[in-house]
Amino acid sequence: MIGIIRYGAGNIFSLTAALERLGIKYGMVYSEPDFEQFDRFIIPGVGHAGAAMNKLEQSGMVDKIKSLKRPALGICVGMQLLTAHSEEGDANMLDIFPLQTIRFADSAGYKVPHTGWNRVELEMDNPLFKNIPNGSHFYFVHSYFIEFNKAYTLASTTYSTKFSASIWKDNFYAVQFHPEKSGKYGEQLLTNFSNI
Template identity: 60%
Template structure:
């Protein structure tokens, strides 16, 4: 069963609808004690990373997330929260993955935000992308990106520059795209996570 971190900064309806479609049972994590009820954890997120981090701290859930040893999946801003720092709000984040979240502006000659379908290139062996072909298309909506790093990037995407479409460090996973809005391949990512 999957627990969804409910801290006021997630697009929970779209995520729960996708989990319903693929038959993954879930519940909400509203307090520290709720973490023990679930085998896997999802951190959703939309909007501003700095504001999302403040909400996560206010909810009292930030430090317990850092101590988790069960599989954790951050989606969009939820993935950015796993990094050390974001230029959005000049905010220190959870510092689970020692990378930075940067603004596309002035770094790419493309329209910002990066919005729409784009192909990703997963690294071999990442369990999130089992049975997903290379160059599959996923749905993105973001103005900030996580720098790519061979040690932690589990899938790359190109939008003016290469950036991290997905991350992995130990039991922590993240995807910059929205699997809940990415059709069958997105649903496959959620199903893969449910069996890690």
């Protein structure tokens, strides 16, 4: 069963609705003792990464998340929380991935935030993308991105610059896009995570 880590950052209605459609059982994690009820976790998030990290620290769950040995999936700001540092709020993150979260530069033809559907290119084989064709489209809403690093990147996309659409290290997975808003391939990804 999936535990959704609740630390006060963002609306999770779309995520829980998607899990319910897929018949995936889930519950909520509000504090450290709740972790024992679940065999995998989702770290959601929308909005400001610095503020989200501050709320996560206030929740008292930082050390528990960093020590997880069971599968965990960060979504959007939840992905950015797993990096070392974010330019959004000039904030140190969980430092599970030695990567930087960077703001999109203002450039001609590319509006910030990046909002909409983008092709995602697979960089390596991984069960998270099982039965998802290379070049599938996923839905993004973000002003900051994770720097591309071949060692950790499961999938990439390009919006003014190439960046990591999904990263992986040990039991930690993350996606910058919103699988819960990405149609059948987003639902396939959530199903895949529930089976990892």
